[in-house]
Amino acid sequence: MVRTIDLNAEQPNCEPYAHGQDDCASELGKAGKDVTVLVQHGIEDQIRMLKGRTLFSKKKEIAAWDASFTTDSDEMVLAIATSDTNTPWEVYTTTASGGAMVQLSNHGHAFAEKNFASVNFLKCRSSDDKEELDAIYLVPTACAGSEGAPMKPIPTIVNIHGGPYSRVTDEFNPCYFMETQVLLDAGYGMLLPNYRGSSGRGERFAAYARGACGTYDYEDIITLTQYAIEQGYADKDRLVARGWSQGGFLSFMCTVRNGLHKHEWKFKATIPGAGVSDGDTMALTSDMGAFQEDLAGKPPWECDKDDTSGRTGSAIWEFAAAVQKGDVIPPMLIFHGEKDERVPLEQSVGFRRAMESAKLPFDMVVYPREPHLVRERKHIVDMIERTLKFVDLHIGGK
Incomplete structure (x- = not known):
């Protein structure tokens, strides 16, 4: 303000x-x-x-x-x-x-002669009916009907913004690394959800993020994805969740909760980038420790020994239960910068070790020298190429 x-x-x-x-x-x-x-x-x-x-x-x-x-x-x-x-x-x-x-x-x-997609603005009620949620759905030009909606449900990437105090509108590079236009050109629809905690709606809406990461935000992503399916945009059998930073955190949450919601669909794969896998350790290691304390509600050193409230935003603490349920965790492609101080590399290393221990399919790429947001052109190109290949493998193409 x-x-x-x-x-x-x-x-x-x-x-x-x-x-x-x-x-x-x-x-x-x-x-x-x-x-x-x-x-x-x-x-x-x-x-x-x-x-x-x-x-x-x-x-x-x-x-x-x-x-x-x-x-x-x-x-x-x-x-x-x-x-x-x-x-x-x-x-x-x-x-x-x-x-x-x-x-x-x-x-x-x-x-100048390129038309990547039609832009569709979506609105629906949150699952608890407390808020109106909005999102953007981008339909590749080759898949769009006369009104801009797809002629039939299409394979979709749920591209989750970071922050959480950020939001997506109609823009050329909505999620950091110029991958959107490449994926649209390959025939993939793109759902860009503005979950509770996003900016643009004032203090009350942003406050949902504090002490509740992994609760309202995650539920809103599921609700908006379900709405895109119901409206005939997204193919429920061909979905991938991806995101960077807070979007990477929510991609981890989508991984360990995959298919555990009330709807009859799952993500076929997830792509967490520079994501948080354990909220408590972020307060200990991030260069914005006080910010992370705010998101968690309080730092771990203020918690009693049996207080697990900080684990609400910790995918690593939900990993064992997901493995025990079976057929929950999908294949993953994890990205991280070697010199990331905002979300230290250990956040992804920890989840990689969990995947290795459970013998689950994944790949992890660490980009040398890179801080929280990848900057070097060759690394960005490599990341886009790997993303496209991974998405092609798991939900097909045009």
């Missing part, structure tokens, strides 16, 4: 001023003497005057912006860097009164 501080006060306090309850403010800017703010309003990105009118609003990602009044009127001119599923980031100009979007750059000219 936007907060204010009275610097003349004897004891200055940081007071709530705008946003943060039903939506999320992410950046501030200036237009003359006025303050502008970039707001995540549900699945829309908006540019607003602070506590004033909305200047621009689209169901698309705004990566950067600036605003200025014209010299001879009260009209406001905007410069916006934005993208969508079929268009890489470009700079546009428009006016706050609703003028045409004029493209100023041409960085994505190589994709």
Whole structure:
């Protein structure tokens, strides 16, 4: 949210001023003497005057912006860097009164003739009927009917965003490593769920993540996947769950709980990247230990010996029961960066050892030198190629 501080006060306090309850403010800017703010309003990105009118609003990602009044009127001119599923980031100009979007750059000219997918915005109620959930479903162009929905259910990758304080809208690279367009081009549908704990819906919605990771978020992913199946988008027999960071954590949870929900489907495989497998040890080892304590509810050193509440968000503690039930844990492809300080490599190493001990099928790739988000081009290319090959193996292609 936007907060204010009275610097003349004897004891200055940081007071709530705008946003943060039903939506999320992410950046501030200036237009003359006025303050502008970039707001995540549900699945829309908006540019607003602070506590004033909305200047621009689209169901698309705004990566950067600036605003200025014209010299001879009260009209406001905007410069916006934005993208969508079929268009890489470009700079546009428009006016706050609703003028045409004029493209100023041409960085994505190589994709000018490419149409990867139709974009479908989905909404449904949470399983406990407390919240409305939203997601995006991307239908490869070759599979889309006249209304943008698939002509028949298609093999689907449930691509889970990180954070948890993040969210997905219509954008060119929704989950970090440019793999989305490659997978769409190969004929795979893409479900992008905004689970409870995501940003864009304010403090109340975000608060679901604290002390309850692995509860509401996991249930929302299952609910949105089921909804995509019911609406004829996703083929229930060809599903893969993947994600990075918090998305990797939720991919681990989907692994150990696979098919244990009330619906008649399972993930055929999972792809956790830089994922948390044990919440308690994150408080001990992550470079954001206090943040991890917040997500867990409290650190392990404040727990009594028999207090296992921190295990709510620990896939490793559900592994043994999943193995005993049989036919739960699917094949896995695990990715991690060698120098990851946010989610240390040991989180994936621990799950790898569990898979080895149970003699279950998996592959694990550790990228040398890489921090939490993989950066080197050759590693990103390798990761995309491995992902495509793995998905082809387990849920087929076009």
